[in-house]
Amino acid sequence: MPSKPAKFQIVWLQGITCNGNTHSFLNDPLLGSLLDKVRFLYHPILPSQMSLRELVVKIPKSDLLIVEGAYRGDFERGGAVMEKLLPALAARAKNIVALGSCASFGGIFKEASPESISGIVYDKSEATGPLAAMREKVINLGGCPAHPEWLSFVIGMMLNKRKVALDELGRPKELYAYTVHNGCLRNDYFEWKVDSRSFGTKEGCLYYEQGCQGPFTHGSCNKILWNGVASKTRAGTPCFGCTEPTFPKTDLFRTKTYMSIPSEMPLGVPKRSYLALAGAAKSFHIKRLEERLIDDHA
């Protein structure tokens, strides 16, 4: 009898992090069936074969190295500096995932020290990180945090030996070809240029005034819902563009405008065409969109 095939071995390494991707991953509703197929050689919270000390000494081979958190060369994990630890683990890994915006592009922690902190392949959108030479085997899952289903999708593809199609920033097209605007429940309002006017309502589009970056942010937050039930825009919160290398921008709850037109256009839309379209759409007054959807709360 042939022995059971070896489980897919994963090392989960943390750089400069808040642990948000770790806790996001724990929300995966099908974590149990995933864990049947994989084995964590090291994970910071889940049971794993090695301690951190053992990991940094043994530098095991793995099928997948998941890196959570931003990179800084002299940052230490388990007494080892990232400058040595990360390339060593990466060289012995078949695949690598940069999980979340910190590992992908530098993220929020990069703001503290922009010269020395970066993602593992990308520094913002420049491929100058420590693993730039290995970029072919690195998949970026931008997002602050990354959605658990984004990670389990990628692991599933690897388990099934399928190739993941990537965009120009190394993100799976399956997840990032969409914009956050896709599937947003406020799209009616966007089409007819009806602004939400205020926070705390489910009516109106958040792109015109409230800073929503959904129309030009790659991500499937409104396709694969958060915690199975929601998304930022569904809860009335603007999208902050957290999957992009530009995250975090500044002045996040206000739309920058030029002559009262949003200065950043929906993805792929030329400003001139947008102006023509917006002018026409605004001339409609659709009563349905100017009223509360459900006005009897009692």
Next chain:
Amino acid sequence: MITHELIERIEGEALIDFRTDRSGRVQDAQIRFLHFRGMEAILEGRHPLDALVIAPRVCGICGHSHLIAAVEAIEAAYRHSGAEVKLSMKARSIRNVTKFSELLQNHLKWLYLIMLGESAKLLREEHPLPLKALNAASQANRLAALFSGQWPHSSYALPGGVTCDPTHIEIMQALKILAELERFVEAEVLGCSFGEFETIRSYRDLTALGGDFGKLLQNVERLGLADTGHSHGRFLVLGEHPGCRSMAIDGNTRRAADVANVSEDASAVIEGKTYAKNALYEGAFYETGPLARALVSGRSVIGAIHEAHGDSASVRIAARMDEMVDLLKNIRRLIETLDLSEPSYIAPPPIETISGEGRGIVEAPRGSLIHTLRIEKGKIIAYAMITPTQWNLGNGTAVSPGVAQKAMIGAQSRDKASFLFRTFDVCSVCTTH
């Protein structure tokens, strides 16, 4: 003998330098946190509302508490500068529901991923990953996400309210999830109904519970740790939420706590050695967190066993578990009484007109969290945080130890001391913000 022990499977990692005698008994324990990230500096110079996006990223397990602390600090800055900022009862209740859900998932993960596993390891027993607990914790997060849009890292609270506009659909979903969580805590955590649990008055009855909570207490007893881990017996609650008000307890004396008596001491912060500052109240170490909250709110079972056993490891564990029941009760009441006709958000004056200082204090899973900021005409000039584990894990000296340090001194071995350390629900991520 001095040994440096790396403490893993907490939020982040910590090093403890143990000094032990010949028999291996712990005489002193110096706690070091290694990873400083500079969040306060990142916030300075930014638009004040950006704090609602940046500050939650301090911590992946209690980011929501940071969000609420940040928004309350901004609201306080409004009031301080003479401007009005109003909040509907509905918005307050929703903020509490999501905050309590975060506490709940934290306590579930602590019990199942950390404490049951670590106690089994010390007893050399197998402890398979309890996926049922992860499922329950993710339900608590789903409950929060119904209102906050996502967990972790939502930014749905703004000065003047919340961004969401729930209708009956969210309320019915919330009640279903809540019933599922109540069932889990009764069947798995406690092993009895809430009604039966409420009649318990003695420590012995708690350890006899058939659920996983009882199992943890039994493990702690088998390890000979039940009546160890005593600290200073000083407790502090600075945040206020339903059923809990600001208070300091020192032995038998209780007094209203005043945040003006809080100070930070950076003497233990040495570049490359530790990045955690000590947080002190009236110049002394005070314990914050579930045990402090239980004593302040007068929850009967914890009060009674604290009276009998003091601030021991098992009483500290019991307080965190008992808080789950209390949180569920409060979440149910808040959801059932939510008045959907109230506004979610009442726009305050533009923040660009505001100059002032403000403080937001929140009872986070591990204790009192304080954000203080100063705004000048719509810009953050200064931002300071004191995080929960700073209180409990402050580094004193062998003569005047911090809260967790004192609890570890006298432990029979380093392993047992490390376990006692974990009873405080350690977070190095937020401690070294």
